[in-house]
Amino acid sequence: MTPILLIEQVLNGLQSGITLFLMAAGLTLIFGVMGLINLAHGSLYMVGAFAAAAVAGWTGSFVLALGAALAAAAAAGMIIEMVVIRRLYDRDHLDQVLATFALILIFSEGTRWVFGSFPLYLDVPAALSGPVTLPGGILYPSYRLLIIVIGLLIALGLFQLIARTRIGIQIRAGESDREMIAALGVDISRLYTIVFALGAALAGLAGALVGAIQSVQVGMGEPVLILAFVVIVIGGIGSIKGALVGALLVGLTDTLGGVLLPLLFGLFMDPSSATTIGSALASMSIYILMALVLLFRPTGLYGGA
């Protein structure tokens, strides 16, 4: 393992962490503010990717495609909040899980109905398709660098939004005492719709960004959703900062674990069993990380009491 390869893998881990953050930020806001477990968050990720693929197919513009992903996911989020989710706030978590699981099925089959069963084509824009040479002679795909930059900008924007704006104050107030801010005259149902749409838009953006380098297909959101839940549990439910730190930890652990563990076992085992055991342990690494965090901080890294 050369230092260059190691740095490249660290960048890969960062990039995968950043995309996870976009998913986890919305999920943690929705969980934190509304106390709602939204399993359909992965469907919103899929909606974003499909909207982007469709618009990129029609117009050929990647920027328009990203815009369409944000808009479509936010609209889908708003609609399901008003039609379905709103009825679930007072129910217990089991009802929420059941209803949002139904939404996953509806979104998946609905998407298949509209777009067909075959994966869609969505590619990175031509200007970003090749690698760039970073200082030190590291070749790195430029599109992945762009994802890191966009993700960091969005993280910054979210911190500002939460810390500095009126809506941010309402969100934080909603997290700590729902009844009190309703009593103070804040239109709580409008606030919930906005938060939900914001979370949905972030998921949609993540779907579109990732869809360009992965596969735009039905069911693409669910594997990411599981990781996003791991992230918010590690970071502490409701905390944007926790989501960022958790996402980066998970991204780095997952990527570096997958590369380094087989090498580590290779030091004292024969290559083929080192690969098998290393890969198996690497798939477990993020869950081991989660268990360790919960052992020492049961509410997550930045979770409240």
Place this chain on the structure above:
Amino acid sequence: MKMKSLVAAACMALAGTAALADGHGGKLKVGMITTLSGGGAGLGIDVRDGFLLAAKGSDMLDIVIEDDQQKPDIAVQLADKMIQSEKVDVLTGIIWSNLAMAVVPSATAQGKFYLSPNAGPSALAGQGCSPLYFNVAWQNDAFYEAGGLWANDNDIEKVFLMAPNYPAGIDGMTGFKRTFEGEIVNEVYTKLGQTDYAAEIAQIRASDADTVYFFLPGGMGISFMKQWAGSGVDKNVMGPAFSFDQGILGAIGEAALGVKNTAHWAKDLDVPGNAEFVQAFQDEYGRLPSLYAAQGYDTALLLMSAMGKADVNDQDAFQAALKEADFQSVRGDFAFADNHHPIQDIYMREVVKEGDVVTNKIIGVAASDHSDVYGAECKM
């Protein structure tokens, strides 16, 4: 016109009563269990559409189709329902090896024929073979063994292997290693369903391999190829056709150009009936057929060829009729080995662009009259 349809209706009514009298009266009831929803639906839909295309215009088959959702438990329930309440004669349709392992042994034990249009797990080719089980597609290892043979003949010396960490992935790589004589630089087994391959691509870049050989079905392969194209790494890419079939190429686009992949069929294969099949499929469904569609098509042709020779209720005769494989496969020469698995040519295909469409083109034969290695363990 009206007279004609009246006559037809009368005939159908007669046929109906005849069916009541002696089971199916020349008709054969087929139960198709395949994957029509979820991420793997594209494969099942192609098998189904190919099968229906071949059966179209013939009233020999009465077809019941159900969706297994890619879940073994549901496939088992559907098989029980089809055998017990629908009273089907023949089962077919399953795409995935794990589902086939859950359904096939019990279906054949209950005296039903099973024709596999896709999965070919080694257990069913070897010790678990059955006189009632026919594989019309391939034994799982076939495309990989052919890939290894082709690599030997084409100066490929150092190969980097990659597959998901699950039985079909490990079997596939074992198949490649069985025939490949060069050096395996590294083997990486990724998580099943992994969609980000940046870490693996970096390892490949750092290795001194001249070729990457991988099996990543469905969305995993799409993700890998798009990321591979973005990475700028310059090495040969090879694999079995599963990662480069028509349904997938549309989503990968030009990033797949130049990739070599092994298959028993391609749309430009010059054998009698293939061009007509490709044209008819496009006319009927408005898209190019995939190899899964070709397998579904051949499965229906095989079944109908056997029906012309024997009655399904006479199991020994029907089994012998199936074994003859007396039909014009869109893959050209096709025969069954003694374990009821195919003996067929496997071709090397290259991904090319024809007009606006990214598709496969045959560049040579990778293995002729290929059959699997498990037949020796099959006693029937």
